[in-house]
Amino acid sequence: MMNISKETENKVRLLLQQNRKVEAVKLVYDTAQCHLKEAKDYVDQLRLSAPNTPPYKxxxxxxxxxxxxxxxxxxxxxxxxxxxxxxxxxxxxxxxxxxxxxxxxYGAHAATMNTKIDKIIRQEEMSSRSGQKENFMLKLCIGLVIAALMIYLVIFR
Structure with a gap:
């Protein structure tokens, strides 16, 4: 569970009332230092449970x-x-x-906002996967170089 202060939660609620969901997600993401998907889910849950304030205009x-x-x-x-x-x-x-x-x-741009957030999440996941592939490739190259050096040392010693 995320540790969000009441002040931040109130800021998020205000952003939601102003139909600024992307900014609300970014605020939670930066404040809680969590995954983007977790921040989006938190904002969505907060929007749906907003007391006395409709989450839509x-x-x-x-x-x-x-x-x-x-x-x-x-x-x-x-x-x-x-x-x-x-x-x-x-x-x-x-x-x-x-x-x-x-x-x-939730406003004229609700579908666009959700699409933008989903696109950002996909980009973050893709960059994470890409980074893992690059890391794997680097380790593989280092391993091959070490193996080649060992073979060289065994043959020419």
Whole structure:
């Protein structure tokens, strides 16, 4: 578990309210000196558990209400509410709520932010793997040089 001060946690919450998830993840990453994925997971968990503060911004009251219901794990009520408000069929209402649930409408750039964070995580993993391969290759080369020297010494001694 990460050791994050209350002050840092409040800064992260403020960044989330301002729809600045990438900066929030970076703050946690730098402060806790953890893996990027751990920082992202921490921010996501904090966003979902934010007390009295919706983790999303929307101008649509229906969406706001549905997201509030989903945050309380009341999907059935969310579908019912959407259906009553719009007159759509049950299947259409369920599809809309599911789509809203997946997107969470944290702002216009939510999908882009998540994609950027995922891309950064993949790059970090790739560079880590690349570094391991380079390290292995260096050790292999050193081993071959030592073996060649030993063979040389045995043959020409």
């Amino acid at each position: 929307t101008g649509n009251n229906i969406d706001y209400t549905i997201l509030s219901l989903l945050a309380e794990n009341k999907k059935l009520y969310a579908v019912k509410y959407y259906r009553e408000q719009t007159g759509k069929s049950l299947a259409e209402s369920l599809a809309y709520v599911d789509g809203l649930s997946e997107n969470r409408k």
